[in-house]
Amino acid sequence: MANTSQVITCKAAICWGAGKPVTVEEIQVDPPKATEVRVKIICASICHTDISYIQGLPYAKFPLVLGHEGVGIVESVGEQVKNLKEGDVVIPTYIGECEECENCVSGKTNLCLTYPVRLTGLLSDNTSRMSIRGQRLHHVLSCSTWSEYMVCDANYTLKLDPTIDPVHASFISCGFSTGFGAAWKEAKVESGTSVAVFGLGAVGLGAISGAKMLGATQIIGIDKNEMKREKGVAFGMTYFINPDDSPKSVSELVKELSGGTGVDYSFECTGVAPLLTESLEATKLGTGKTIAIGAGTEPIIPFGIVSLLYGRTLKGSVFGGLKAISDLSIVANKCEEFPLQELFTHEVPLIDINKAFELLKEPNCVKVVIKMPH
Ligand SMILES: [Zn+2]
Ligand SMILES: [Zn+2]
Secondary structure: OOOOOOOEEEEEEEEOOOOOOEEEEEEEEOOOOOOEEEEEEEEEEOOHHHHHHHOOOOOOOOOEEOOOEEEEEEEEEOOOOOOOOOOOEEEEOOOOOOOOOHHHHHOOOOOOOOOOOOOOOOOOOOOOOEEEOOEEOEOEOOEOOOEOEEEEEHHHEEEOOOOOOHHHHHHOOOHHHHHHHHHHHHHOOOOOOEEEEEOOOHHHHHHHHHHHHOOOOEEEEEOOOOOHHHHHHHHOOOEEEOHHHOOOOHHHHHHHHOOOOOEOEEEEOOOOOHHHHHHHHOEOOOOOEEEEOOOOOOOOOOOOHHHHHOOOEEEEOOHHHOOOOHHHHHHHHHHHHOOHHHHEEEEEEHHHHHHHHHHOOOOOOOEEEEEOOO
């Protein structure tokens, strides 16, 4: 089994501190340690959490190499790695799955206790394999996909069918799957039910896809951007609400569309504080369930407690409750059934990464793909 012992010098997108500009610089990537793999990234994309990290939220440790959506090819493996080999196509994940800990066995959560989300931005030995001019670089959780090479633990790595389109593989590595999983694993949407999705970025469109697959008959999409109407329809949305078209609240508009009672399930994908109460209020009294998957910029938000006391359920979720190996591989195997091409609106080379942040402000932008120099 290959294990190149050389340090690789390559280009990566670095953020040196909260709010500082992102720079593309040469970094050094050490060979993988015993349980790790070094991955040559072939395609990456931007997810909103990267933008939060640039702003220093929620767990950013600097300096860091950005990017947590991407797909690559295993370049070399540590000597204890059994399940992966050189040349395998993989998604580096930010959550592991041991199949043995209390949480993995419970079937109730994807938050593995053996391979947890790495809030330190470092690998399990509290270091990383990346450095710049001798200084240690951090990950976004345990990923750094906006780099030509990255090293991750093999237990945070999903092996993929190599025939999957790399752009689509990148899209399912975080945003889309988070929404899809929220409908599938967290809400457990049933056939014939009604759903409202707040925010139609990749996460929201994933929630629509999940709700459609599970047989929801009424799928209401909500977004202030009129261009998202067409995207929502492509993924299975049945009604569109643009809140700017009416003086009424969004929850009132949702109730009008759902027989006055509200929907069975709602998904808050924006992280915009007042919309959490609105998304709860848009669900049925007594039985409504809201899944919060939008990462906002405020750590504590005001919240309408009465909306909750009326018997509704509010559930938070990381990665849509998807287990990083068993569930994500199912999404990967199905991914050509979803119109993922609809998400792909822009592409920039790694060196022009700052242009990507401008593109994200364009109304027609859903996902920006980052092309690697190699
Ligand atoms: Zn586990
Ligand atoms: Zn993400």
